[in-house]
Amino acid sequence: MICVLLPFWTSLLVRTSSWMVLLQKQGVLNDTLVSLGIVADEGRLELMYNMTGTFIAMTQILLPFMVLPLYSVMKTIPPSLMRAATSMGATPFLAFRKIYFPLTYAGISAGSILVFVLSIGYYITPALVGGAKGTLISNRIAYHMQQSLDWSLATAMAAVLLVAVLIVYWLYNKIVGIDNMRLG
Numbered sequence: 282m283i284c285v286l287l288p289f290w291t292s293l294l295v296r297t298s299s300w301m302v303l304l305q306k307q308g309v310l311n312d313t314l315v316s317l318g319i320v321a322d323e324g325r326l327e328l329m330y331n332m333t334g335t336f337i338a339m340t341q342i343l344l345p346f347m348v349l350p351l352y353s354v355m356k357t358i359p360p361s362l363m364r365a366a367t368s369m370g371a372t373p374f375l376a377f378r379k380i381y382f383p384l385t386y387a388g389i390s391a392g393s394i395l396v397f398v399l400s401i402g403y404y405i406t407p408a409l410v411g412g413a414k415g416t417l418i419s420n421r422i423a424y425h426m427q428q429s430l431d432w433s434l435a436t437a438m439a440a441v442l443l444v445a446v447l448i449v450y451w452l453y454n455k456i457v458g459i460d461n462m463r464l465g
Contacts, residue, residue: 297406300338304328304410313386330412338410339403346399347392354388385400390457394450401446418442 288296303309304458305327316322328334358381366376367394400417416424418438425435 282352285345285352288342288345293405296342297338297409300334300341300406300410301329304312304334304337322434323385329410332411332415335407335417338406339400342406343396344397350392350395351385354391356384358384374446386457390453394453397449401442 283391286459300435301308305311305328306329308328310328311320311325315322315325320326328337362380362384363373363376367373371379382384403417404419404423407420411417411420419442422438422442425438426429
């Protein structure tokens with residue numbers, strides 16, 4: 282749990298800068314892969330200024346927002362349910378699939394919608410780690426608002442984003458039910 286909560290104690294900009302140090306062509310990850318002989322010095326991995334680096338950094342930064350709701354739901358499931366299922370002849374996998382997983386569905390859905398809502402407005406990490414090739418829609422909207430001054434395109438993109446979020450929210454409400462969301 283400390284490993285999940287530790288990133289919250291540092292600034293988002295510091296975490297993003299750390300990923301830049303780790304993922305660059307002469308960075309720690311590539312140097313380690315070269316020293317282990319996994320990658321040749323000429324074939325260093327391109328992990329910065331593309332979607333791969335953006336996904337790696339955003340996954341680490343947003344992971345606690347998925348783990349914490351899931352953990353809080355999993356903590357409330359009595360272990361006796363799994364023991365009862367295995368004592369009645371179910372394999373551990375079958376007991377997990379039929380009993381444990383359905384009981385964690387509320388935590389999975391709550392974490393998923395939380396990560397989705399946070400990630401659609403993400404701006405700093407894709408701008409710094411992703412560069413021009415790893416930007417998300419929020420970066421494009423900001424670019425058209427501030428740089429190209431094409432406010433009509435920025436407004437249209439923001440409207441499309443809003444409609445997409447409302448559709449996802451509506452689907453979530455139909456499938457899971459917003460009243461069934463549990464964050465703890």
